[in-house]
Amino acid sequence: MELGRERAEDWWEVEALYDLCFAPGREALSSYRLRDGVGPVPELCLWLRDETGALVAAIRHWPVRVGGAPVLLLGPVAVHPTRQGEGLAGLLIRESLARAAALGWARVLLVGDAPYYARFGFSRLEGVEMPPPTNPDRVLGRELTRGAWAGVSGQVTRWVEAGS
Numbered sequence: 001m002e003l004g005r006e007r008a009e010d011w012w013e014v015e016a017l018y019d020l021c022f023a024p025g026r027e028a029l030s031s032y033r034l035r036d037g038v039g040p041v042p043e044l045c046l047w048l049r050d051e052t053g054a055l056v057a058a059i060r061h062w063p064v065r066v067g068g069a070p071v072l073l074l075g076p077v078a079v080h081p082t083r084q085g086e087g088l089a090g091l092l093i094r095e096s097l098a099r100a101a102a103l104g105w106a107r108v109l110l111v112g113d114a115p116y117y118a119r120f121g122f123s124r125l126e127g128v129e130m131p132p133p134t135n136p137d138r139v140l141g142r143e144l145t146r147g148a149w150a151g152v153s154g155q156v157t158r159w160v161e162a163g164s
Helices: 008-021 030-035 088-102 114-120
Strands: 002-005 046-049 055-066 069-079 107-111 139-143 154-158
Touching: 008 055, 008 069, 030 055, 030 154, 046 088, 055 088, 055 107, 069 088, 088 114, 114 139
Parallel strands: 069 107
Antiparallel strands: 002 046, 046 055, 055 069, 055 154, 107 139
């Protein structure tokens, strides 16, 4: 298995994997509105390829703000249906979170299944509101530095450079 960083030439192959793994209309979700016109964090967009070079898993992270504070939005993460259950998503999640911490990011959020993501240190975020129609029970966060979520609350908004 080869772990690599997504490059521009990988974009459509990664998009095809997301299309295969997620329901049609995935781009209508509220998290996609936060990504409109904002590029992902390139250092945190990773993929896994098998021994034949086929793309089998991918993850992306996007910058957003919560109450003005910088936050990473994890997702999507996808694993090809023929490779699910092998721990590939977990590998990508752990690796990307370690890289995010090394880059100085303090906090991460996602919209997902709490029992699944709890194994990676995520828990329900109180007072953090994703755009509707997001179920608040699925808004999860993780600190990459101790106390990073303390006092951070409010609407999740699109990334805008500070001072812009």
